[in-house]
Amino acid sequence: MSLIIHRNGDRPGVSGPANSFTGTVLISPVISAPAPASLRSVDVTFAPGARTFWHHHPVGQTLRVLSGTGLIALRGEAPHYIRAGDTVFIPPHVEHWHGATPTTAMNHIAMQEEPDGETVWLEAVTEDDFNRTPAA
Known part of the structure; x- marks a missing residue:
């Protein structure tokens, strides 16, 4: 197999x-x-108020926040702030969501291995869950 280089702008x-x-x-x-x-x-950019649905990954997921301030929450828990420079690991099969805050955009790199399946998407995050007071 040869080296693979994806040039900036080649894949919209x-x-x-x-x-x-x-x-x-x-x-x-x-x-x-x-x-x-x-x-x-x-590479995912969320406008203010934008977020994923609830979901989980077969072998977990790693997020690296590049800019802005966002939120991440596990099912049944208050969200946590995530900021530029933060790295988060979500364990396998743990239901979660992530996205921007209501007033601030956020950009992150999402990384996951998918040897035995794809991301499992669930229902939309309710406004109550999204607007829940973040953990300190």
Whole structure:
């Protein structure tokens, strides 16, 4: 196999689909590594108030916040602020959501291995869950 180089601008971003995201979201590809690797990574920009639906990953997910301030929450828990420079690991099969705050945009790189399946998308995050007071 040869070296693979994806040049900046060669692969356009797409809007986050309405069955997985609330609000304005731009998803730009980073890598979908060929087998035997299973790394998938995207650059995601959330406008203020935008967020994912509840979801989980078969072997977990890592987020690296590049700019702005966002929120991340596990099912049944208050959200936590995440800020530029933060890295978050969500364990396998743990239901969660992440996105911008109501007033601040956020951009992160999402990384996950998907050897045995794709992201499992669930229902939209309610306004009550989104507006819940973040943990200190």
